[in-house]
Amino acid sequence: MDFSALSGVKGANAAEKKEAIKQQVSSELAMANAQQLITKATEKCYTKCVTSPGSSLSSKEETCITRCLERYFEAFNIVSSTYVRRVSNERNSVTNNMI
Amino acid sequence: MSGLGEADQKELQAFLDAEQAKARVQSSIHTxxxxxxxxxxxxxxxxxxxxxxxxxxxxxxxxxLDTSLFIVKKLEEQRGQ
Incomplete structure (x- = not known):
């Protein structure tokens, strides 16, 4: 991660510097996450929708890609909530066993 | 990270650890x-x-996740034999 831009923050006090670093880290993580999602969705939807590539995308292919993108985001959200719920359940049961 | 006191550095380290944990979870969710x-x-x-x-x-x-836990349990049982 590149913090070089931050060292040049003139007159910034420690609290401002700290906040600037936090914000940069959070936004870079969010960006990396979004890029990963777009890359995966492109792969999956190309495979699903463009089965025999022609000289341009047909309107049928475009409709399929639009829907596929929505479904992929939906799938990501289902997986995400299932995973988070499961991990928090496991953590609770481990804590209970230790008590 | 010059110009930051020890307390600030500690706070930042805790923040970075939490962000790293978040990144690991996000990566699992993509997989x-x-x-x-x-x-x-x-x-x-x-x-x-x-x-x-x-x-x-x-x-x-x-x-x-069940499969993963099951395999760990099996291997632990075998090791105990």
Missing amino acids: FTDRCWDQCITSSIGARFGRGEEACLSNCVERF
Whole structure:
């Protein structure tokens, strides 16, 4: 991660510097996450929708890609909530066993 | 990180650890979505998920984690013998 831009923050006090670093880290993580999602969705939807590539995308292919993108985001959200719920359940049961 | 006191550096380190944990979770979720999409979304893409597809996605995550826990348990049992 590149913090070089931050060292040049003139007159910034420690609290401002700290906040600037936090914000940069959070936004870079969010960006990396979004890029990963777009890359995966492109792969999956190309495979699903463009089965025999022609000289341009047909309107049928475009409709399929639009829907596929929505479904992929939906799938990501289902997986995400299932995973988070499961991990928090496991953590609770481990804590209970230790008590 | 010059110009930051010890307390500030500690706070930043805790923040970075938490962000790193978040990144690991996000990466697992991408891997699961990839794997479970291939396994569950087998028919053509509709305006909404077909019957069973949603449940399959959720079951796919749960059963994968079950499998992982089961294997660890088995190996621990074998080691104890």
